[in-house]
Amino acid sequence: MKSCIVVYDGINLLNFARIYDIFARCGIEFVVVGFRGDATDEMGISLPMHLSCESLYGYDIVAIPGGKGAEIWADDSIFLSWMKSSQESKYIISLDNGDKILDGAELNGYKFSSDEAILEWIKSKV
8 A cells, every 4th residue: 555644844743653653563665745845843853754745646545643733734725735635545544633634625534533543443454
């Protein structure tokens, strides 16, 4: 499955790490993607990114971690337009308040409040 974790300014590093860990433990190959060429977490730490892409089209799983920045990006029409390019994805998932971005982009997806719930869900799907 072609999968990605979306990063953005203001992401929660622990949310990002939880999804990263789950994907790795479940053997899901993924890339870390962003809207721009760089992203920092809530504390200003630069995050690793495999690529900055024009579209999220073609990914089977798109994961959106939460963070303080989620509320800001949930009101950014250009960012939300980019997020909407994932609407054909088989699964779009969010952790914690990453669902603000999911809702802002009007995407149908799965909203999780714990990494344990994501892990159990992924085990049932993959």
